[in-house]
Amino acid sequence: MKSTPPQLKILSIDIGGSHIKATILNQKGELQKDYEKVPTPMPSTPENLIKATKGLVKNFPGYDKISVGFPGYVKNGVIKTAPNLGTDQWKDFDLQAKLKEELGQDAQVVNDADMQGLGVVNGKGLELVVTLGTGFGTAMLLNGNLLPHLEFSHQPFGKSKSYDKYIGEAALEKEGNKKWNKRMQKVFEVLKTVFNYDYLYIGGGNSDKLTFKLDKNMKIVSNADGIKGGARLWVNDNAPETINPIKAQKK
Structure with a gap:
């Protein structure tokens, strides 16, 4: 983690299967402008996606750093898988280096x-975060620190090849909201049993389609809240509480 200057401005980008969203944050994770979005281009090749991203942020205020959330397995800023972007051209693509080259500031891609x-x-x-969108995203954090990323969405579930296939966007459209909600209840029971989490956060565009009552330690969160995580990538864990988004939220 890197130390943070007092007035750091971070361009935070969330790449999804349907939209690319972006905003400017300060070091506390506070929005400096409303986030904007454009449709994810099809086909979603690296070239097309970078072009769309540059167009989205072209008229944004100035920024010092770049944070990017990408829908797949990322290692040291290099894309290893991109299951919901429908292209093999992402394999071993150094998105972090390319965005730094194209946008002119240091970038981190996760x-x-x-x-x-x-x-x-x-x-x-132990906190678990899931995203319900084109696919099924997961993240685990222990006392605010990211644990090694697991592509849990590729785990087989029931008769399906994966969680992505079982509860992703295509399954929702095919099976309908009622059956999809029954599937989600089964998935949440499994997550509760397997992870024994202290809290579960549910994000993504399809989270608002959940119709059943959630446990007390489960909460639906917005994409606008999630994009604030881009600030934390540039904040030193040992920095003062005033510039630590997770600690600052408790005040």
């Missing part, structure tokens, strides 16, 4: 659920 997790968690105990 899994999108990981970045959302940094933006919404309380920082106490």
Whole structure:
């Protein structure tokens, strides 16, 4: 983690299967402008996605750093998988280096659920974050620190090849809201049993389609909240509480 100057401005980008969203944050994770979005281009090749991202942020205020949440497995800023963008061209693509080159500032690229997790968690105990969108994203944090990323969405579930297939966007459209909600109840029971989390946060565009009552230690969070995690990527864990988003939220 890197130390943070007092007036740091961070361009925070959330890449999804349907939209690319972006805003400017300060070091506390506070929005400096309303976030804006554009449709994710099809086909979602690296070239097309970078072009769309540059167009989205073209008229944004100035920024010092860049944080990006990407829907797939990311290692050291390099994309390893992009299951919901429908292209093999992402494999081993250094998105972090390319964005630095194209946008002119240092960048960090992480899994999108990981970045959302940094933006919404309380920082106490084992917290699990899931995103319900084109696919099924997951992140785990212990006392506010990201744990190694697991592509849990690829785990087989029931007769389905994966959680993505079982509860992703395509399954919702095919099965309908009622059956999808029954599937979600089964998934949440499994998560509760397997992870024994202290708190579960639910984000993503389809989270508002949940119709059943959630446990007391479960909460739906907005994409606007999740994108704030981009600030935490540039904040030193040992920095003063005033510039630590997770600690600052408790005040």
